[in-house]
Amino acid sequence: MLRNAAIIGCGQTKHSGRRRDVNQAELVSEAVHNALEDAQVSLKEVNALVVGNMQGFGGVANPDLWIGDWIGAPGKPVLRIATGGTTGGSVGQGGFYSVMSGLYDIVVATAWEKHSDSKEAGATTGLLHVALANFFHAFGYGLSMKNLLATSAVGAAAGVAAYQARFYMHRSGCRSEHFDMVAAKARRNAARNKYAHLQWPNCTPEDIHKTELIVDPFRYGHVCPASDGASAIVIACEDIALKKCKRPAWVKGLASYSDEETQMQSESGGGVGVLDPSEQMGARLSAMKAYQQAGIKDPKQEIDVAEIYQPFPSQELLFSEKLGLFDEGKAWIAMEKGETEINGRMPCDPSGGVNATNAIGSSALQRILEAGLQVMGKAEDHQVPKKVRNAVAHGWGGVTNYITVTVLGETPAPRR
Amino acid sequence: MAYLKDQRRETMMVEGSWNIGAYRYKGSTQLQEYVDGLKEKKLIGSLCPGCGKVIVQPRNICGRCHRRMDKRMVVSHKGTITCFVISPPIEKGKYKIIGMDPVEAGVIQEGAILVPVFVRFDGADSNINTILLNCPPEKVHIGMRVKAVFVENPEGKLSDLEGVEPLKE
Numbered sequence: 050m051l052r053n054a055a056i057i058g059c060g061q062t063k064h065s066g067r068r069r070d071v072n073q074a075e076l077v078s079e080a081v082h083n084a085l086e087d088a089q090v091s092l093k094e095v096n097a098l099v100v101g102n103m104q105g106f107g108g109v110a111n112p113d114l115w116i117g118d119w120i121g122a123p124g125k126p127v128l129r130i131a132t133g134g135t136t137g138g139s140v141g142q143g144g145f146y147s148v149m150s151g152l153y154d155i156v157v158a159t160a161w162e163k164h165s166d167s168k169e170a171g172a173t174t175g176l177l178h179v180a181l182a183n184f185f186h187a188f189g190y191g192l193s194m195k196n197l198l199a200t201s202a203v204g205a206a207a208g209v210a211a212y213q214a215r216f217y218m219h220r221s222g223c224r225s226e227h228f229d230m231v232a233a234k235a236r237r238n239a240a241r242n243k244y245a246h247l248q249w250p251n252c253t254p255e256d257i258h259k260t261e262l263i264v265d266p267f268r269y270g271h272v273c274p275a276s277d278g279a280s281a282i283v284i285a286c287e288d289i290a291l292k293k294c295k296r297p298a299w300v301k302g303l304a305s306y307s308d309e310e311t312q313m314q315s316e317s318g319g320g321v322g323v324l325d326p327s328e329q330m331g332a333r334l335s336a337m338k339a340y341q342q343a344g345i346k347d348p349k350q351e352i353d354v355a356e357i358y359q360p361f362p363s364q365e366l367l368f369s370e371k372l373g374l375f376d377e378g379k380a381w382i383a384m385e386k387g388e389t390e391i392n393g394r395m396p397c398d399p400s401g402g403v404n405a406t407n408a409i410g411s412s413a414l415q416r417i418l419e420a421g422l423q424v425m426g427k428a429e430d431h432q433v434p435k436k437v438r439n440a441v442a443h444g445w446g447g448v449t450n451y452i453t454v455t456v457l458g459e460t461p462a463p464r465r
Numbered sequence: 466m467a468y469l470k471d472q473r474r475e476t477m478m479v480e481g482s483w484n485i486g487a488y489r490y491k492g493s494t495q496l497q498e499y500v501d502g503l504k505e506k507k508l509i510g511s512l513c514p515g516c517g518k519v520i521v522q523p524r525n526i527c528g529r530c531h532r533r534m535d536k537r538m539v540v541s542h543k544g545t546i547t548c549f550v551i552s553p554p555i556e557k558g559k560y561k562i563i564g565m566d567p568v569e570a571g572v573i574q575e576g577a578i579l580v581p582v583f584v585r586f587d588g589a590d591s592n593i594n595t596i597l598l599n600c601p602p603e604k605v606h607i608g609m610r611v612k613a614v615f616v617e618n619p620e621g622k623l624s625d626l627e628g629v630e631p632l633k634e
Contacts, residue, residue: 187492190492191500191622192622194572195624196624198579198596215548215550264551265550310528319495319520319525322520324592
């Protein structure tokens with residue numbers, strides 16, 4: 050790494066299904082101003098901004114073009130990044146690159162989504178664009194509607210995740226009841242996070258199990274909401290971080306790998322060599338690289354808390370394995386024993402995670418932000434009770450094949 | 466399939482049709498070869514000279530070793546289910562896809578249970594995403610042997626492959 054960088058301030062908005070009290074620009078400005086206040090940094094001191102939301106969602110193609118005025122961007126470089134579900138992770142890492150490269154000293158990274166601006170959350174402008182329009186070439190080759198219904202991409206990420214969950218169940222032995230447990234934990238944790246969307250104190254797996262079956266193995270209660278919300282972090286170089294912040298969250302490792310797309314017969318119009326969409330090689334590679342940079346040899350011992358991108362409960366389980374926190378196929382057993390609870394041995398998504406709050410573009414940045422809060426000791430009611438030396442944040446998206454992994458810690462990474 | 470959202474205040478309504486044909490995204494060059502194969506009830510894949518994988522439907526570049534896949538292979542009609550999901554009984558007025566109710570449009574019968582599956586046909590190293598036919602949903606399992614079901618008169622369309630059904634070996 051060229052030089053050290055750290056998160057010195059975090060800001061987010063209250064998340065809900067419909068933030069009708071603000072427009073998109075006002076929503077984002079809320080998060081940015083909260084972050085600046087938290088960091089005790091004035092807009093004047095900010096050198097550059099990295100921004101992003103999911104392309105096409107919220108009914109505006111390029112919201113960054115008008116949001117700039119509301120977040121203090123005029124007169125400063127702005128970089129928009131959009132990588133689908135991974136957007137927030139890429140935005141955060143874009144911010145880290147900007148500081149670590151020596152280009153800028155203080156950078157604000159912000160990401161958001163305002164689903165409710167489009168009549169059917171994401172559907173009319175978002176999903177039709179990112180999932181269905183990708184099929185239109187196939188209509189030219191006689192794709193029938195019935196065939197289309199069977200393809201995983203029709204449910205977009207949900208379609209892929211249902212198949213992915215089945216693969217994971219088959220090779221790990223985990224059952225749909227375990228998804229009830231993960232979802233219930235996410236809702237309970239969210240109840241301790243004042244910014245979260247689906248807050249449900251004392252939610253039990255039985256509560257989740259009572260919800261309607263969408264497509265076996267998923268129930269309504271397993272699925273993340275579509276949220277309105279924004280998050281922002283202030284990133285500073287080492288000198289400034291030490292001056293401005295008592296306990297910054299140091300960026301120790303960051304990596305992003307992609308793999309073959311696993312959304313069958315969609316974008317490419319050809320087959321895919323990935324037989325098992327729960328294999329997620331990109332996550333394994335990203336984790337290995339990020340841990341290597343961070344000087345982490347045994348993530349099971351050295352990582353204290355994980356913020357995993359888990360819109361579907363199966364993903365908390367399978368990605369926690371890919372991040373090296375549990376052995377392959379064993380995460381659900383650890384979860385059964387309570388190891389992933391806030392007060393457990395390896396807390397996963399103490400914030401409630403994406404399963405409880407999903408403002409898509411923001412979701413992966415929120416994982417970095419929440420990991421940062423845990424390191425800084427500022428997660429309030431959902432702060433894990435143990436000492437946090439290292440926290441890992443994960444993002445999943447692209448055509449379900451892009452991954453970001455970021456390791457934050459209480460001290461900078463060892464120099465190599 | 467998306468759940469229908471509750472009605473919201475209409476601000477303005479613009480009547481119109483959506484001409485899907487106006488989109489001219491190009492399919493991969495190999496897609497035509499694949500549908501030509503379907504016309505003869507053949508399932509065509511491409512062979513990677515790097516990793517030796519046979520990918521159905523064919524593609525020209527291997528996703529992981531990035532070698533050109535110029536050689537075509539015909540794989541078996543028999544295959545194995547590698548993954549499945551099961552829909553609840555489809556109800557009218559509950560889902561919309563591309564602005565269309567699949568029951569109203571006659572694509573699916575009311576009350577039908579859809580079992581979308583991944584199938585790895587013998588000789589292939591990839592899955593095909595299709596529908597399980599002629600099988601009670603409770604019988605489906607990973608590892609189940611199936612065979613391809615084609616329409617009676619294939620015309621060289623993706624819809625020529627209707628789905629798969631249980632194979633009695």
